[in-house]
Amino acid sequence: MADPMNQSSQISSSHGLNDGHSASSKDSKFSVIDLVHWRDPKKSGVVFGVSLLLLLSLAAFSVISVVSYLLLALLCVTISFRIYKSVIQAVQKSNEGHPFKALMEKDVTVPPETFRKHVDLCLTHVNRVLKQMSRLFLVEDLVDSLKLAVVMWLLTYVGAVFNGITILILADILLFSVPPIYEKNKTQIDHYIDIARTQVNTTIAKLQEKLPGSLKRCKAE
Numbered sequence: 362m363a364d365p366m367n368q369s370s371q372i373s374s375s376h377g378l379n380d381g382h383s384a385s386s387k388d389s390k391f392s393v394i395d396l397v398h399w400r401d402p403k404k405s406g407v408v409f410g411v412s413l414l415l416l417l418s419l420a421a422f423s424v425i426s427v428v429s430y431l432l433l434a435l436l437c438v439t440i441s442f443r444i445y446k447s448v449i450q451a452v453q454k455s456n457e458g459h460p461f462k463a464l465m466e467k468d469v470t471v472p473p474e475t476f477r478k479h480v481d482l483c484l485t486h487v488n489r490v491l492k493q494m495s496r497l498f499l500v501e502d503l504v505d506s507l508k509l510a511v512v513m514w515l516l517t518y519v520g521a522v523f524n525g526i527t528i529l530i531l532a533d534i535l536l537f538s539v540p541p542i543y544e545k546n547k548t549q550i551d552h553y554i555d556i557a558r559t560q561v562n563t564t565i566a567k568l569q570e571k572l573p574g575s576l577k578r579c580k581a582e
Contacts, residue, residue, distance in 0.1 A: 396537075399541050416526060
């Protein structure tokens with residue numbers, strides 16, 4: 362017969378593991394939000410600086426050149442450190458072994474379960490986008506298709522002024538600047554957003570009233 366004390370300890374340990382897994386998943390889930398809200402200024406600053414430097418490099422050089430320079434710089438650092446540690450060990454006559462031994466022993470392989478999980482998640486998003494695109498381009502709802510047409514028309518002007526890398530640079534800057542600004546002025550910004558949303562909904566409602574009955578959006582949707 363099992364010892365009740367052992368059973369209780371096993372149950373508590375399993376609960377502790379589950380809590381740890383849920384806490385770690387929660388931390389990873391909100392890590393991006395913490396970065397863009399500058400919860401940790403050092404981490405956010407490093408990520409923002411590296412991403413902006415990478416995008417600026419891509420704007421000035423080709424992708425192959427940027428990747429080659431990054432890998433070359435990394436190799437220079439690791440080779441220099443390897444030679445430095447070898448010289449120090451030879452002078453001190455120590456036997457510390459390979460300086461990157463701890464990193465080399467780490468498992469860097471991707472588990473099949475993790476790979477399948479991310480593939481399934483990506484497939485879900487792809488199917489959702491395909492379904493939405495089919496609904497818009499086959500004009501299931503005329504108003505939504507007209508909205509897409511207006512957005513695409515505006516993007517033609519954006520594309521004439523900015524290239525893809527410039528848009529990514531602006532998006533990176535906005536990603537790390539808008540959230541903290543919104544957090545400090547949430548009340549005022551929400552007020553103006555509500556006003557703009559009301560105006561847009563009123564305009565759409567007036568447009569729908571002028572459409573033929575067969576093209577009006579079904580209220581049940």
